[in-house]
Amino acid sequence: MLCDECGKNKSTVHYTKILNGKKEEIHLCDECAKDYKQFDIDSSFSIHNFLTGLLDNMQEGPFKNVNYVHELKCNRCGLTYNQFRETGKFGCSECYKSFHDKLIPLLKRIHRHDSHIGKVPKRAGSKIRIKKEITKLKNKLEIAVKKEEYEKAAELRDKIKELKNQIDSD
Structure with missing residues (x-):
């Protein structure tokens, strides 16, 4: 598709404006888009x-x-x-x-998180996986308490205790 302004270059910028249900499309090349008054294009990303x-x-x-x-x-x-x-x-x-x-x-x-959330190598041992599971369960427990889902919170608390016992017994 050619540029609507100059009619020479291939259009690379496609601008759609919808105002009061009326749709207006404009197709511009890079050069014409830089000069277009309706929007300012900064092609440099840093x-x-x-x-x-x-x-x-x-x-x-x-x-x-x-x-x-x-x-x-x-x-x-x-x-x-x-x-x-x-x-x-x-x-x-x-x-x-x-x-x-x-x-x-x-x-x-x-x-979207402040600690590494990635795969744990199988050779690294089950302790790391158990600790990650405990962290996930603690987060779920906190949410359950906030929502006042006390039965679910008690189940999560028991699972956390089980996992902590597994770590202590290893």
Whole structure:
């Protein structure tokens, strides 16, 4: 399909606008899309800008006190949390520990979890699998208690005790 503006180049941007039930479609090439007044296209994607945007949007909850965030500093290299937010890069391995409390919400937001959830090698032993199962059951137990499903909570509690006994007996 050719560009609706210039009629020469192949259209790569397809814009659909629905206003009051009326559908309007516009097909543009890259050059015409850059000049199109209805929208601004930024073709450069940067992981740095992505992470910085996430950090900037997290200025609620524990991030409300901006002065505290700016004062937070790595003990080893001296990198401040604000500098990390600007660059998206740590100065040293100690930065992970120094900014730990601020990184947990970011990691949860990006990965939907703050700890590794992956496969456990079979040779690694059953203890690791049992510990992961206990963690899952504890989360289910917490939800059951919140929902006031006490019979289910008691069953989960008993399963957790059984699994803990298995670990202790090995």
